[in-house]
Amino acid sequence: MTTNSASARYDGMGKEGKGHIATKSGALNASYGFGTRFEGKPGTNPEELIAAAHAACFTMALSFKLAEAGFEDGTIDTEAKVTLEKQGDGFTVTKSALATKAAVPKIDKAQFEELAADAKANCPISKLLDCEITLFPELVSG
CATH class of the missing domain: 2.20.25 (N-terminal domain of TfIIb)
Known part of the structure; x- marks a missing residue:
């Protein structure tokens, strides 16, 4: 623990x-x-911190899934966009959208998408968030 x-x-x-x-x-x-x-002023906010945590956690989870599948080299870049919406008298985080680009030698698109979906399903931050989580994986070279 x-x-x-x-x-x-x-x-x-x-x-x-x-x-x-x-x-x-x-x-x-x-x-x-x-x-x-x-208002877009300098500094951070809770949703930005959630987005950073989600992007980092998912990217690390995907790197481990790729390593388990035998891939030893490559890069993964993930951007998370967390949506905060007014609902009733308060606000709710309703969505986290992960856009991932990876360059992994010798992987095909279908295997990459399968490993990315598995990483999303098993990422601890994805599990924590009680919202819609979408994944847009993109293999930039294989």
Whole structure:
């Protein structure tokens, strides 16, 4: 079992408040707030952090699936887009769309798509998210 941690602080209330988030490792140390979440201002937001976690987790899962299948070389690039929608009186994360491009020598498209679907099904962050998760795998060379 592995446990990791992060912390968040919010000074002030509502739209006027300012937040700060940090990870125990020190890899992340950033500001967040209403402006960074809804107005495109500098800083981060929870959905961006979920997208980063999902992209990283899925990409690592796919690299392990490829290694298990005997592939030793290549690159994988994944972008995750997490959608936050207003529902009733609140907001809900409704979707995470993974767009993956990979260059893996000697793999065919069907095998790549099968391994990508398996990685999506077994990625811990995909399992955690209670939303629609779509996968758009693209093999750029084989």
